[in-house]
Amino acid sequence: MKYSKLGLVLVSVFLMMACAQKVAFPVSNVVPGAEVEAKIKTDNNDNYEIDLKVKNLTSPDRLEPPKEMYVVWVETERGTKNLGRLEISKGMFSGTRSGSLKTVSPYKPKRILITAENSSSNNEPGSQVILSSEEISMK
Numbered sequence: 001m002k003y004s005k006l007g008l009v010l011v012s013v014f015l016m017m018a019c020a021q022k023v024a025f026p027v028s029n030v031v032p033g034a035e036v037e038a039k040i041k042t043d044n045n046d047n048y049e050i051d052l053k054v055k056n057l058t059s060p061d062r063l064e065p066p067k068e069m070y071v072v073w074v075e076t077e078r079g080t081k082n083l084g085r086l087e088i089s090k091g092m093f094s095g096t097r098s099g100s101l102k103t104v105s106p107y108k109p110k111r112i113l114i115t116a117e118n119s120s121s122n123n124e125p126g127s128q129v130i131l132s133s134e135e136i137s138m139k
Helices: 002-018
Strands: 021-024 034-041 049-054 069-076 078-091 095-104 111-117 130-131
Touching: 049 078, 049 111, 069 095
Parallel strands: none
Antiparallel strands: 021 034, 034 049, 049 095, 069 078, 069 111, 078 095, 111 130
16 A cells, blocks of 8 residues: 555656646737747756747748748747747648747756747847747746
């Protein structure tokens, strides 16, 4: 009986650790129709797996000023890090634009940003922030 309770507690702890934390994004003033789903979880190496999906994005060339692409950034205790370009695709049967990025970062995320840029190789985000998450408090 004693060992079964311990086993149940260990399984519960494991399941809680394996669950991804959802990240909230307030409505954007720039692209108010955009819907963002972001999840973060730690992997076996204590890295942070980030899974980001965005729907209903405006094409970056329609922004003011127009840009070439969207780039995803993570704010950390060690500064802001470039996670990569958000690949945008148009739905086959609709005009809905969506994008996704799945990546791993060794840095503990504090906030996720999406900016409009002309290059994906920048070391610092530009001033045109399209979407910004609320502050992330990893459990």
